[in-house]
Amino acid sequence: MKEYKGVLVYGEVAGGKLSSTTCELLGCGRKLADELGQNVACVVASDAPGDSVAEAGARGADAVYTAELTKDAAGSAAVHVALAAQAIAAAAPAVVLIGHTALGRELGPRLAFRLGAAVATDCIDLQIDPDSKTVVMTKPVYGGNALAEFAARAAPQIATVRPKAMSAGEPNPSHPAETIQLAAEPATEPVKVLERVQEEVTGVKLEDASVVVSGGRGAGGAEPFGTVLKELADVLHAAVGASRPPCDNGWAPEALHIGLTGKIVAPDLYVAVAISGASQHMAGCSGSKTIVAINKDAEANIFLEANYGVVGKFEDVLPAFTQKLRELLTD
Amino acid sequence: MSDLRMVVCCKQVLDPEAPPSSFKVDAKTMRMTLPPDIKQVIGQYDEFALEAALRIRDKAGGKITVLSLGNNMARDVIKKSLAVGADELVLLEDAAFEDSDSWSTAYALSKAVQKLDGYDVIFCGRQSSDWDAGQVGAGLAELLGLPVVTLARKVEAVDGKLRIEQVIPDGYQVIEVDTPAVVTVTSELGNLRYAILKGIMAAARKQPIVWTPADLGLDTTEVGEPGRRLQLNRLFQPVKEAHCEMVEGENAAEAGANLAIRLREAKLI
């Protein structure tokens, strides 16, 4: 049997740089590899790689597998599955790390089934078991109501990793890395993208915001998202977010959806308004430094998760809260 | 085109929207439990997947087969699929299917799909509402050599192909795919319709088809726990301690103002 060794990170590129999630994967991958006394490899396959190949080296990759893609190929998960399989055949890694991102959610499982391997998805912790030297993969299950620890029964051990769950570490530009070219993988699937509709994000980007103001089903309609919640967000230079029901009901765009199946945010301050604090929602915001909850139900689960809370109807609480903030912040 | 043969994979799960405090792990069996009065349900995303198939049939006709794998499935729960209009229910039901992971589930489902008399589309939920794995749809596609389109919010049959709106970060894209194909469905597709009385009565009369591993040509070592590729070593609930400082006032407005003052004092703003 082939010996599997080292860690392979499947990188993603955004705006000519490694995505922040890829940096986190490299930080985590480097730690795991150092513990095993092994190497880190990284795949950078993009239509616009910019500086990301050098960046992968600086962030700890000893080898970078590259592929120049067309724009269409870069957007095709099938192409990335084939490239990842090719890189795994070349590098024979013991561990494969993929971001639990739009791409990774499809890439991880497809790769695992293609290789006959096991994947644990949406992991928040990865540790080397000191005895077996295999990876203990920890993932929230039951919507975040429990954690499960998994081990792979087949090689390589593949994990998709939740964004913002790992720390990226500092880059070291003098870290040496060799570059290896992957062969082109044509898109062969009968899948055609006819049209792409992307909403322009105005104001603070949700994933990067240091303050997030979120509204839930208790908002009762679209109106508060355009008025009281937005006014509060403006005063705090915050991004507006939402739990799932407002997005499902069309009160807020899907891009604001936070949680297990939405975006993951980890701001300094998260203000949850009329949100009950279901585990699936908290999965997307529990990494926040401080959580503030405003809810009319004193028994709401959100108060078990929050640092500060007010029991009351948001219609009554928010205008006074926003007004007072305005005063305090202009002093 | 001739009528689409659609397969929808539905899993019976503990109600994911039960209050968080009611979920308790049985450490010995490494299984999650809920109080017995909380009924099991069809996974949320699986319901959306079933709705996707029903909408296609509303417009273009076709046949819907629901596939569900498990053991001791509550008939009233899974028969909801028939009550809302599925044509046929096939249960992969046997003690040997217990404690499956996404691998052993997808493997057995792939055999069941091949035993059906043809298929054009296989619908899955984007992820199961218990283990939140999000693997079976992609897994079926790989095992059967089919294309997969994930995170569908709208699915239509157009000129012998499927036209799918796929959710992408900050928007969506319109994708056209040949059949047969696998489609995984996300919540924006919309809720499953309610069953009407006629449907409930028809469902009561229909008997599900039940297949065991042997019916699928599967050895018991290939299914359930032995067929897993991902070993479960521990299931636990970290203890959470409430640490919430409640901010009060004469009335709700004053509490709001006090909250601002408190956050300022704590240097959080």
Ligand SMILES: Cc1cc2nc3c(=O)[nH]c(=O)nc-3n(C[C@H](O)[C@H](O)[C@H](O)COP(=O)(O)OP(=O)(O)OC[C@H]3O[C@@H](n4cnc5c(N)ncnc54)[C@H](O)[C@@H]3O)c2cc1C
């Ligand atoms: C597999 C799966 C994945 C999921 N993924 C996600 C996800 O990614 N993100 C997500 O958010 N959810 C997700 N959910 C849904 C989740 O389980 C909850 O149903 C959802 O988060 C509830 O949203 P909510 O708190 O806004 O609504 P509710 O639970 O209905 O809570 C509304 C709250 O508003 C309060 N309220 C009402 N009126 C007022 C008022 N006037 N003033 C103040 N408070 C008021 C109520 O007291 C209540 O606490 C998922 C579910 C499943 C099964």
Ligand SMILES: Nc1ncnc2c1ncn2[C@@H]1O[C@H](COP(=O)(O)O)[C@@H](O)[C@H]1O
């Ligand atoms: N036991 C099962 N029976 C039928 N369908 C299933 C089963 N498990 C998973 N599925 C389908 O596969 C999807 C993804 O499951 P998972 O990979 O477990 O998250 C679910 O939403 C279902 O559509």
